[in-house]
Amino acid sequence: MEESDKQHGPGDATSKVHKILGVEGDATDKTLPVSSGSYQPIPKSSTAAAPDTDSDSDSDEEPTNVAYDYGTSEEWKDVNPVPLTAGSVMPIAFTPQFQMVFGYFRALLATGELSARGLQLCEDAARLNPANYAVWMYRRKVLAHLAVDLTGELQYISRVIEKNQKNYQVWYHRQKIVELLKDPSKEFDFTAKMLRKDAKNYHVWQYRQYILRYFDIFDHNELEFCDGLIRADPFNNSAWMHRYYVLVELPRACGRPSLLEGPALEREIQYTVAQLMGQAHNESPWSYLRGILRDHWAEHFPTVQAICSDLYSQNIRSPYLLAFMIDMYDEDIAQGFQATTDIQKGELLARVKAICSDLAVKHDVVRKAYWNYLSQQLAKKYERFLPAV
């Protein structure tokens, strides 16, 4: 590729690159086809300039500290910045620092330079705008071109993600790096750490599932991991969903048989029920139970019915319990697990309608219109079982 002659300047680059990438110790034994000049790598942890990209941030302050003054640097004097362009609509009053960093970044893009100093620049650019796709795409090109040891890159992106937990681009970058490293071993600890900061962070879960799927990992103890998070917070819907992922979705994606058969299904039902006994007003386990019972109502109907009756008799009127009971009776009427005669089905239908009415009037008034509609729908569906008037 032509880009190979665009390396920048002479010098000992290997250690520089590693310093930039935050690789410690003996990582310098690998010879890199790169050379570089004498600029000062920016401090690894110069994150004070990072704007808080969280959507609920109320920081309107401009990033203040200049990590590196490209404008006065000998190292960069051969580069002509390509300035950003504010439009006539919603012009951004770019800070001098933002204008400087992106001016130089754009210059490297425009010339196609793939160099160690480009990596340094990317870090400043990503700190100011981690959502800029070009920064990450360019960075991956440089990493590939310089054949940089990606272990350090993984450490770098970990630090960036910690500052930008809900940014899509940084997670995608990590995904690409791990694919190249062909080593998912650090990903479990890292995602666990990120979940300790926010146990419902969609990005983390999606990423962890991607790792399991991409590397076809089925022997990692994910259920135990889920259990820990569910114990910490039974209302963590993401953790419940991850159980289903591990047992059903992951095997399906990897062409393996479902792990939710026979004793495993029994175990999951017991697990879920134990959670419900402690906290019936929690939508997540009810949804999970409904999910794992799909296609398995017949075998488990008596167990599930006994649990619902028990909770109901304790005067629990959680809309989630009642909604579940409606679905359960719907299944019974349709399939005749216990209600085998038309009379029994008619009685069950009357019960369902009563529950709908209780929900609409007393226990779940916000969904009044929905419960009334459902009651009518079921009455229509099972009209033939209604006692003739």
Next chain:
Amino acid sequence: MDGRDWKRKRRAVDFQRKKHVKFFERTLDGVPGSFGAQETNLITIVYFCVGGLDLLEASDALKKRKEQIISFVYSLQDKSPLTGLARGFFGNLSDTSLNEASNVAAGGFRVGPSIATTFAALNVLLTLGDDLAGVDRSGIAQFLKSLQSPDGSFHVVFPLLSSNPSSQPDDHSEADMRFVFCACAISFTIGDWSGVDIPRTLDFIWRSRTYEGGFAQCPGAECHGGSTYCAVASLKLISSFLQQQPLALPSKRGANHILLDLFETQNQREACSGGGLRDALIRWCVFRQGGGFAGRANKPEDSCYSFWVGATLKLLNAYEFVDEDCLEDFCMSTQDAVIGGFAKWPSTRSDPLHTYLCLGGLSLTARHQPRSALEEMLGFDSALPTTECDGPEKMSPSDPFVLKPVNPAVNISTTAATHLLALLRHRAP
């Protein structure tokens, strides 16, 4: 009940229409350096402001800026010879200018446009009444085609491309349900679906449904209000296209039933036995409502889901299950009565995204919505929700709370949607 009535009255006087108009106008006229991190998607913020002004019927504010904004949007269209005919729209002027020949040396890189910013740019043009004559339709269709991944989802941006003629795009960007929706909405708008492999797209959406009843960002992930909207709106748009141009879909179970199950009449649904998808989806949506809507189970309510979940229910002709009073109470609690706009949560700072989506969500509750021609074409039920709790004050044309309704499938106002429909009819052979 009395308490509710009182709240409703108080709310009606509290709705700060003028301040919301000012909020959007101020943002359009310039933003501080802290918006640097949002430069990449600047046009989407313009879309929220222009769309918001439209819902607020602030025609003066729009008229004043119309020409300027239209020419700004066209200046974002990719004209690079390098990306061939793939003519998407960039998110900001910096990206456009970077690609200008004078800036790129031999061997240099060009940045690519994004599917999300293309969606936003087209919606801004439609909202301002532009005829889209300057939009390179076939280029955009080709752009979409280049972004679809083998699993049916769409990537967000066209990769960085070397000006070295032999180089091929080799890197990508994340792909998920958000961009499936963008691809469908764009195809609908340009009246050209050649950039979307519909069977593959349907398969991706089908595989992304969850045991909870809604849809996730990708197969296996957690059910989410945003991705559920994206999936359902995509299906709605695909279904309207297929009504005009039937396509032989693979007989694979699921993917081809999903459309029937969601949108056909009950009898047809029962005949095709789509597996209760619609029932489960409606159940999941209505369960998101506390006062406002939450995006996931056991997550706090957030004003933007008044659009994402509300519009999903609207698309399913099931909006009558929403408790509009509670929803309005929550939305109004996120209003910033000082600087204007709406926030994600009460007592947080308002922003253009939440303001636009919250207004869009509120507009779905409006009692007198003119039935738009686009809705008709998309097969909407003419029966609009009417519930007995509507106060008569809502009906009054002078009520400050009346908003122009949003079209739930394309996420532009119904007048913009009617305009689009006229354009599409005009162009049809």
